Amino acid sequence: MASETVASPGSDLRWELPSRGPVGMYCLIAAEAAIFVIFVVAYLFYLGKSVSGPTPSILALPVFISVCLLSSSLSIHFAVRSLRSGRVTLFLLWWVLTLLLGAIFLGGTAREWRHLIADEGLRIDTNLFGTTYYSLVGLHALHVTVGLLLIGTVAVFTFLRQVRAQHAGRLEVLSLYWHFVDAVWVVVFTVVYVIGR
Amino acid sequence: MSTESMGWTATTDVPRPLVERLHHWVTTVDHKRLGILYVVYALIFLVVGGIEATLMRIQLIRPHNAFVSPQAFNQLFTMHGTTMIFFVAMPMVFGFANYLVPLMIGARDMAFPRLNAFSFWMTAFGGLLLYFSIVGGYGLYGAGGAPDVGWFAYAPLTAKTFSPGHSTDFWTLSLLVSGVGSIGTAVNLIATILCLRCPGMTLGKMPLLAWMNLTMAGLVILAVGPLTAAQLMLVVDRYLGGHFFDTQAGGSAVVWMHFFWVFGHPEVYVLAIPAFAFASEIIPVFSRKAIFGYPVMVAATLAIGFISMSVWAHHMFTVGMTSLANTFFVLSTMAIAVPTGIKIFNWLATMWGGKISFRTPMLFATAFLFQFLIAGLTGVMLSSAPFNWQLSGSYFVVAHFHYVIVGAILFMVFAAFYYWFPKVSGRMYDERLGKLHFWLFVIGFHLTFDFMHVPGLLGMPRRIYTYEPGRGWDVWNLIVTIGVLFQSAAVLVFVANLVLSWFRGQPAGSDPWDGWTLEWSTTSPPPEYNYAVLPVVRSRRPLWDLKHPEDPDWKYE
Numbered sequence: 001m002a003s004e005t006v007a008s009p010g011s012d013l014r015w016e017l018p019s020r021g022p023v024g025m026y027c028l029i030a031a032e033a034a035i036f037v038i039f040v041v042a043y044l045f046y047l048g049k050s051v052s053g054p055t056p057s058i059l060a061l062p063v064f065i066s067v068c069l070l071s072s073s074l075s076i077h078f079a080v081r082s083l084r085s086g087r088v089t090l091f092l093l094w095w096v097l098t099l100l101l102g103a104i105f106l107g108g109t110a111r112e113w114r115h116l117i118a119d120e121g122l123r124i125d126t127n128l129f130g131t132t133y134y135s136l137v138g139l140h141a142l143h144v145t146v147g148l149l150l151i152g153t154v155a156v157f158t159f160l161r162q163v164r165a166q167h168a169g170r171l172e173v174l175s176l177y178w179h180f181v182d183a184v185w186v187v188v189f190t191v192v193y194v195i196g197r
Numbered sequence: 198m199s200t201e202s203m204g205w206t207a208t209t210d211v212p213r214p215l216v217e218r219l220h221h222w223v224t225t226v227d228h229k230r231l232g233i234l235y236v237v238y239a240l241i242f243l244v245v246g247g248i249e250a251t252l253m254r255i256q257l258i259r260p261h262n263a264f265v266s267p268q269a270f271n272q273l274f275t276m277h278g279t280t281m282i283f284f285v286a287m288p289m290v291f292g293f294a295n296y297l298v299p300l301m302i303g304a305r306d307m308a309f310p311r312l313n314a315f316s317f318w319m320t321a322f323g324g325l326l327l328y329f330s331i332v333g334g335y336g337l338y339g340a341g342g343a344p345d346v347g348w349f350a351y352a353p354l355t356a357k358t359f360s361p362g363h364s365t366d367f368w369t370l371s372l373l374v375s376g377v378g379s380i381g382t383a384v385n386l387i388a389t390i391l392c393l394r395c396p397g398m399t400l401g402k403m404p405l406l407a408w409m410n411l412t413m414a415g416l417v418i419l420a421v422g423p424l425t426a427a428q429l430m431l432v433v434d435r436y437l438g439g440h441f442f443d444t445q446a447g448g449s450a451v452v453w454m455h456f457f458w459v460f461g462h463p464e465v466y467v468l469a470i471p472a473f474a475f476a477s478e479i480i481p482v483f484s485r486k487a488i489f490g491y492p493v494m495v496a497a498t499l500a501i502g503f504i505s506m507s508v509w510a511h512h513m514f515t516v517g518m519t520s521l522a523n524t525f526f527v528l529s530t531m532a533i534a535v536p537t538g539i540k541i542f543n544w545l546a547t548m549w550g551g552k553i554s555f556r557t558p559m560l561f562a563t564a565f566l567f568q569f570l571i572a573g574l575t576g577v578m579l580s581s582a583p584f585n586w587q588l589s590g591s592y593f594v595v596a597h598f599h600y601v602i603v604g605a606i607l608f609m610v611f612a613a614f615y616y617w618f619p620k621v622s623g624r625m626y627d628e629r630l631g632k633l634h635f636w637l638f639v640i641g642f643h644l645t646f647d648f649m650h651v652p653g654l655l656g657m658p659r660r661i662y663t664y665e666p667g668r669g670w671d672v673w674n675l676i677v678t679i680g681v682l683f684q685s686a687a688v689l690v691f692v693a694n695l696v697l698s699w700f701r702g703q704p705a706g707s708d709p710w711d712g713w714t715l716e717w718s719t720t721s722p723p724p725e726y727n728y729a730v731l732p733v734v735r736s737r738r739p740l741w742d743l744k745h746p747e748d749p750d751w752k753y754e
Contacts, residue, residue: 015396020308020388027384027418034422035429038456042430042441049447125438128447135433135441 021173029180032143036184039139040191043132047196053127056196058120065108066189069144072101073182076151076175084168092158098178099155102148109141133192140188143181150174226310227725228295231317233621235292238321242284244688245328249277251685254645254678260666270662271345276327278348279368282464283375284324286602289610290471291320291382294410296621298386300716300723301404303395303732308388316381323375330367344368347660349457350431352442352450357435366435369428376425383417386410395715397734402754404714404737405488408495409474412502416463416470419506424460427453451516458509465601466505470498472609473540476562479609479616480544482710483559484551487738487750490543497536497543504533514585523582530580537573541566557631561612564639568604575600575650593653599646611638611691618695619709623721624702630694634687641683648676713738 047056079094113134116122124134154171157163163171222230253273256264265273295313299306307313331343344364346354355365390411394403431453433439440446442453481488488494510518510526518526544566553559575597579585588594611634618626652670664670708717715732716723717740736742736750 017392017394020392023391024309024312024384024388027387027414028380031380031384031418031422034419035426038423038426038459039430042452042456045449045452046441046447049449051447124433125440128440131433131439131441131448135430135439139429 019169021169022176025173025176029176032180033184036139036187039132039136040187043136043191043196046128046132050127050129054120054122054129056129056133056192058116058122059193059197060112061193062108062112062189065105066185068101068108069105069185070182072098072105073179075101076178080168080171080175083163083165083171086165088158088163088165091163092155095151095155095158099148099151102144102151106141106144106148109137109144136188137192140181140184143184147174147178147181151178224314226306226314228299228307228310228313229621229723229725229727231313232292232294232296234317235288235295235320238317238324239285239289239292240692242280242288242324244692246277246280246285247685247688249273249280251681253277254681256662257664257674258678259675260664260671262663265662267662268342268345271347271660272343274660275344275347275350275368279327279344279372280324281602282348282468283372284320284327286468286606287375287379288320290413290468291316291379293475293610293613293617294386294413294471295382297617297716298389298407298410299393300620300719300727301714302390302393302398302407303715303728303734304389304393305727305731307385308392309385312381313385316378316385319378319381320375323371323373323378326367326374327371330364330371333363333367349454349461351457352448352453353444355431355435355453356443366432369431369435373425373428373432376421376428379417379421380425383414383421386414387418390414395728395731395734401492402734402737405477405491405494405498406474406714409470409477409498412498413467413470413474416467416502416505420460420463420467423456427456427460430456451513454513454516455510458512461512462509463502463505465598466501468606469601470501472565472606473498475609475613475616476544476565478714479558479562479612480547482616482712483556483562484548484553486547486551487713487741488543489546489549491737493539494543497539500536501533504529504536508533511580511585514582515589527580527582531577534573534577534580541570541573556615557626557628557635558612558616560632560635561608561615564635565605565608565612568600568608568642572597572600572605588653590658591653592657592659593650595659596646596649596653599649604642604646608638608642611635614691614695616710617716618698619705620716620721620723622699622702623705624698625705625709626698626702627694630690630697634690634694637683637687637690641680641685641687644680644683645677646680648673648680652677708740711744713741715739718743 075094075098079091079098082088082094083091122130122133124130151174154163154174222234225231225234252265253270256262256270295307298304327344342362342364344350344367346360346365346368350365350368353359355369390403390407400408430439430441434441434443440448442448442450444450477488477494508526508530510522511530514523514526555563575593579588579594579597615626615631618624652673655669655673657664657668657670664674705721707719707721709721710717715734718732719727732739734742736754738750742749742751
């Protein structure tokens with residue numbers, strides 16, 4: 001029998017399903033969230049269990065870079081909205097701003113780590129605090145780096161005039177990832193710099 | 198079958214050079230080819246893992262045997278466990294899901310075909326990485342070799358101090374790599390099922406196989422993440438001098454146990470739920486009745502998925518948790534027996550009053566029902582903390598989980614092989630060889646795993662490479678090893694049946710079982726695009742509607 005005859009005749013049903021991009025990204029975010037949950041649990045469980053070396057009291061609140069990272073969620077949102085309405089130049093401005101804000105965050109993390117390693121003597125193998133701190137913050141910074149590479153790639157394509165309004169859906173998926181990275185930072189900030197200190 | 202679709206198949210059958218055909222297999226993004234790759238890969242590792250099991254059983258056939266060294270025995274049980282879970286069972290269920298889900302929901306491929314290929318090759322290279330440890334873990338120089346820390350690799354045995362060389366690194370990295378593949382496949386399955394169903398197939402009209410694989414994929418996403426995180430921590434400990442599981446620096450070995458079993462127990466259901474999916478498709482067709490209690494089956498599946506996330510620490514009763522934690526995990530573990538029991542009753546009710554035909558798939562499915570019941574009952578026994586304190590780490594536990602994985606999951610996988618073989622190959626398998634496989638395997642399975650409970654009750658610990666005579670364990674170990682002979686013979690018959698039928702089997706036609714789900718509406722094997730025109734469905738059994746226009750299902754659902 002032919003497969004087409006499976007169709008029941010005269011059905012005029014409307015058939016719309018969610019689009020695969022966001023669904024796939026939400027699933028990936030769920031898997032990543034599971035990874036972060038384990039690292040956060042480990043951080044909280046090991047708080048104060050170091051037998052020697054520096055304690056979380058040496059940490060300073062990274063307020064400026066946090067503001068930068070959280071603002072980049074807004075800028076990427078405006079970028080995708082501009083692209084959807086076809087204003088490519090405006091999109092590029094917001095997009096590069098997102099890239100800059102993310103880069104400032106990464107640079108701030110680098111400065112903070114240099115200070116901790118050089119001035120405070122806290123390395124990943126110093127004590128439990130060092131192990132859990134660098135792992136959790138580093139895992140997040142790794143996600144920021146991956147996001148910046150993706151955003152940077154899109155920026156290059158935009159300079160080459162390859163990005164048009166029809167790509168807004170795909171960049172929406174990328175922006176979902178970026179929002180997730182920001183949301184994770186809210187958790188990491190709260191756990192490491194507020195509760196943990 | 199329309200002449201048009203025959204024409205399409207004929208053009209793809211033009212013989213091409215071997216190199217070109219192999220190249221096509223390596224570069225393919227077709228969900229059916231990737232499904233076959235997954236399953237063949239799993240079959241190869243099934244034989245490897247089976248050989249490892251056989252070597253262990255030969256070693257344990259009598260007391261003070263010296264067939265393998267204690268060091269080799271440690272490597273054998275580690276490799277056997279890791280191989281069977283990560284490189285046999287997972288690729289097997291992923292392979293079937295890959296092949297069947299798009300066909301059964303009336304889609305032309307998975308949602309992300311290239312991600313699909315990427316996931317398969319990650320899993321494949323993960324397995325190769327694990328086995329490369331035999332030469333790569335400084336094995337040829339005498340130190341290290343294959344991993345020997347057990348499949349759940351408890352700390353602090355995995356620390357650099359106790360596991361020098363690179364064998365444990367290979368174990369960690371291979372699970373990290375294949376874990377990425379597993380998450381990719383899970384993402385793909387969920388996106389496929391939610392976004393690519395054919396017109397008319399609402400969630401309530403999906404085949405149960407799709408529902409159960411959706412649940413399985415959700416569990417993979419929530420369970421493999423923690424495993425990946427734990428492996429990353431182990432990598433930090435081993436390579437960067439971290440202290441996560443370093444008890445001397447304040448780290449905790451129990452934390453590793455929690456993190457591993459947060460993955461480890463949902464993993465059991467990642468493997469079991471696809472087996473339930475096969476049962477829910479095969480039992481109705483061979484009973485000639487629609488599945489009993491479809492909505493309840495869906496609800497029970499979701500309940501199992503949900504509860505399975507909160508039972509992990511029943512693997513840890515002997516560690517010494519608080520009595521509150523013990524009570525919680527006892528109750529949650531016992532609670533999971535309720536939705537599982539509902540399923541067994543639904544399958545029985547489907548068979549009840551049906552016109553049952555005991556072809557090979559149905560034989561395996563029927564044995565599955567009995568064996569899964571027993572596996573569940575010993576599970577309830579072990580869920581009770583005081584009983585568990587007595588028997589944890591004994592052969593009773595080994596017998597219990599092999600009853601689940603072999604007696605339930607592997608039996609349903611065999612059933613699925615025979616049931617869908619005509620669709621995949623276009624040819625029928627040999628029914629006589631199939632029945633021979635079934636009876637040999639049933640005998641071997643029961644000889645091995647029924648009698649394995651006894652030395653466990655008598656106090657024989659798992660993972661010992663030999664034992665003293667005169668403890669009452671000898672005869673049981675002999676019987677257990679004899680059972681392996683039957684199982685090995687059965688698997689040989691199975692592989693012979695597959696290979697012979699693939700080349701010489703009778704043509705099967707598109708619908709040899711008079712089935713009801715969409716995959717039987719296309720040719721066998723299906724064309725690359727599955728359906729020339731996407732089907733439109735109105736009920737859970739679209740082919741029943743088609744074959745019985747006078748009495749279609751959608752009038753009643």
